[in-house]
Amino acid sequence: MILSAAMTIDGKIASKNGDPEISDEEDWKSVHKLRTEVDAIMVGKGSILKDNPKLHIKYYDHNGYYRIVLDSNLSIPIDSNIITYEPDTYPTIIVTTENAPVDRIREFEAKNVIIIKSGSGNEVDIVKLMPILYGKGIKRILLEGGARLNWSFIKNHLVDEIRITIGPWMVGGKDALSLVEGEGFAKMCESPRYCLSNVKKNNNYITLYYKKEKP
Numbered sequence: 768m769i770l771s772a773a774m775t776i777d778g779k780i781a782s783k784n785g786d787p788e789i790s791d792e793e794d795w796k797s798v799h800k801l802r803t804e805v806d807a808i809m810v811g812k813g814s815i816l817k818d819n820p821k822l823h824i825k826y827y828d829h830n831g832y833y834r835i836v837l838d839s840n841l842s843i844p845i846d847s848n849i850i851t852y853e854p855d856t857y858p859t860i861i862v863t864t865e866n867a868p869v870d871r872i873r874e875f876e877a878k879n880v881i882i883i884k885s886g887s888g889n890e891v892d893i894v895k896l897m898p899i900l901y902g903k904g905i906k907r908i909l910l911e912g913g914a915r916l917n918w919s920f921i922k923n924h925l926v927d928e929i930r931i932t933i934g935p936w937m938v939g940g941k942d943a944l945s946l947v948e949g950e951g952f953a954k955m956c957e958s959p960r961y962c963l964s965n966v967k968k969n970n971n972y973i974t975l976y977y978k979k980e981k982p
């Protein structure tokens with residue numbers, strides 16, 4: 768699992784009003800290049816509701832990959848770009864819970880969306896989910912946020928690599944989301960530790976690459 772994000776100098780992934788425009792075109796090209804190397808791109812429901820992304824590839828020829836959204840009660844709009852935009856190239860999987868309404872499942876399946884149920888709690892059980900995806904041949908996944916989903920994967924020590932671009936803004940705001948939200952770890956030694964594997968400078972931007980340290 769590779770976590771990819773763009774953040775401001777002060778570690779925010781969107782402004783307090785949800786403005787997500789941090790990357791420049793060069794950074795988007797590099798993100799799209801990374802997309803060509805994975806089996807799936809995963810995002811949380813919050814990112815779909817706020818940004819309505821297509822999660823496609825614009826700059827390279829490519830045969831496609833899965834787009835995966837975690838949505839515990841299947842409440843994303845059925846006309847979201849992730850459902851309607853080029854579904855043959857980028858098939859969409861919605862991962863939900865046992866509590867998802869049956870009629871809603873049917874509505875999405877009628878649009879050729881693949882529904883996976885993982886867990887019966889308030890949110891998708893991501894630990895159970897990983898072997899299910901692996902069984903479908905989805906081994907290399909690009910986690911593209913947002914802040915709450917990033918925390919779930921960090922909390923469970925499931926992020927192997929990180930690619931973070933720092934854009935040249937200081938946007939501030941206690942309500943502006945940081946790269947990772949959630950309750951956080953109490954001690955550094957409980958949290959996953961990463962080795963800096965590469966640094967790339969692109970004009971006014973910098974991209975940091977990390978790999979998880981072996982325990």
Ligand SMILES: NC(=O)c1ccc[n+]([C@@H]2O[C@H](COP(=O)([O-])OP(=O)(O)OC[C@H]3O[C@@H](n4cnc5c(N)ncnc54)[C@H](OP(=O)(O)O)[C@@H]3O)[C@@H](O)[C@H]2O)c1
Nearest residue numbers: 772773780787811812813814839891912913914915916919
């Ligand atoms: N700068 C960047 O690189 C970047 C990238 C992506 C997103 N963003 C920004 O991030 C913001 C969205 O982040 P967000 O934190 O609000 O939402 P999010 O992380 O995209 O989605 C969180 C939602 O996913 C659902 N979910 C289901 N199972 C989950 C699980 N096990 N763990 C966590 N979430 C689970 C939950 O909704 P239910 O309980 O209803 O299912 C939860 O509220 C947007 O403003 C977007 O612009 C920035």
